[in-house]
Structures are given as C-alpha cells and as structure tokens.
Amino acid sequence: MRMRHDDGTLVHLAYNAGVHPAEDLENLIAHLTRYAMPVRKRLGVERLGVGLWLAPSVADHLIADRIELVRLRRSLEERGLEVVSLNGTGGRNLDSPGPDWAKPERYRYTMALAKILAFLLPDDVESGSISTIPIGWRRDWPADLHTIAANRLERLSRELRGLYSVTGKTIRVGFEPWPGCVLETTEQALERVCGIDSEHLGVCLDACHLAGGTEEPGAALRNLARAGAPVVKLGHLHAHAGESPGGEAPTTGSVLQDTLTAMLSGTVNGTAHVEVETHGLAVPLRAKGPGALVNALAEELDWARRNLTSLGLQLAA
DSSP states (O other): OEEEOTTSOEEEEEEEGGGSOOSSHHHHHHHIIIIIHHHHHHHTOSOEEEEEEOOHHHHHHHHHOHHHHHHHHHHHHHTTEEOSEEEOOOSSSTTOOOSOTTSHHHHHHHHHHHHHHHHHSOTTOOEEEEEEOOSSBGGGOOTHHHHHHHHHHHHHHHHHHHHHHHHSOEEEEEEOOOTTBSOOSHHHHIIIIITTOTTTEEEEEEHHHHHHSSSOHHHHHHHHHHHTOOEEEEEEOOOOTTOOTTSSHHHHHHHHHHHHHHHHHTSSOBOOEEEEOOTTTHHHHHTTOHHHHHHHHHHHHHHHHHHHHHTTOEEOO
C-alpha cells in the first residue's frame, strides 16, 4: 500500500512475502496468486506492496533471461502488486542465511537482486531497498575477514552507483543488526558499513528487535540521525490475533511510531519503506489452509495501516 504524509512524503507499506518462499518462478507467481492477491482484496486496496524473497537460483534465472524478468513484472502488475523491496538474506531456503560477506557468492547474489529490483520498481518510484545479513557470525569472524568484507562492500557501493547511472533507480542495501553477528548494534553498523557509502549502504531496523533488545531505541535513532545514514527499511510485526492486552504490541507499537516519526520529520534519513515481518506466521497456520494465512497477513497490514494513519498518513492512489 502507498500512503502519503501531509508533507508529501510517500510511504510504502508491504509485507514480507518470504512467509511463502518459492524455489522457482512458477511457484513464486502461484504464491502471489494464492496469497498476495486475496490479501490485497481483503484490505480493499487497488495496489499492495510485497517484499519478495528470491532464492539464489531464481535470481540467477531472472538475470539470465530478461523475458522471464518481464514476465514477473507483468505478473505483479496484473495482480495489483508492486515491489519496492527485496529480502536479500539468501541461502538455499529462507531459513538459511547463506554465505557471509567475506564470500564472493554474497556479493554476486546481492548485485543480482539490485539489478532485478531496479527493473521491478514501478516507473514512478525512484528508490528500492534490499535487506541483507549483518556481515557474518561473530564467532566465525577472524580479523582478516574484516578487510575482505570491507572491500566487497566498497565494490558493491561502486556497482550500485553505476546501476543508478544506467537505470536512474537508487538501490540501497540495508544491514540489520543481530545478536551474535559482526553487526550487533546500529553503532557497529554505522562504523563498519555506513562509513563506506551513506547513500547506498544503510541500516534495516526491526521495531520488535529495538523494543526487546539490549540497544536503547532512542539512542539508536540519535546515532543514525547524527551519522546521516539511511534507514533502508523498517520492519515490524504486530503481536497479531490472539495476544492478550498488555503484551508486546504496545511496546513495539511505540518504537514503530517513534522511528516513523523520526523518518517522516527528516530527523533520520530514511526511504520510508515499512515492511510487516511474517516470521512465525506460516508454520502454525499451514494446517488451517491458505485462508488462515491470508487473514493473518491482512490483519497485520491493517494494524500497520491504522498506526500509520494515526501519524497523519493517508492512503495514496
């Protein structure tokens, strides 16, 4: 969904379609038909944003065959769907993060996604976002790998700038801090990533992680504001159907609102891509059939829409 702030800022609200991953293009399009279209209709909107997860094999296929890439874009348009963001964690399946940033496979996969996203972006949208892993696992990260990873990120920065010069589309890659990884906090992300390129490399924030993690949300936002680094994407999962009052939702909702307010006010540099995370939804609902997952996704998106509306946003055409 597209929403617009009264200052003219366009906010893209989508859901993470990795909840129904596909290992080939046929199944990907089938999932969009089975789930994303009904979610859009349930919400009563003409256009719904989906954050696609593309398996490395699917990304390679789309890069090698432009006709298939055109087919995917047309399939999205025919279903009233649009893509401004991709989940770039990679791996052979969604549960596996794939290679770290010291390995060339990670760079190649991310650049493939960047080229695909630049093509899938709607004509009137100038920037897209890709989330990626926080460099690698800290326990497997000797000092010499920092230099290798930094060199790959510098190359990624150059290639993303080159992609902009060809397509006119700015693709940003965001690193989400995660416990136990090389990047555990926004401060570490700012030091190791954003210092390389604060235009094309930034941070992905998860409101749930900020609310429940060791990093104080206000301090994290202040660090981002001082550095001028972009919040490439903001992820959020409302404690959905069935959570009792006084649970997690009020806390995460507050963090979501604070972060969005910082982005919309210009205090924090952001691309205003908001994505409803879907971790944990598929497994408990799978036995109940597609309709149960459609209902859950629609509820999550409706909750996010209502919270964005409370910040003064209105549904845009």
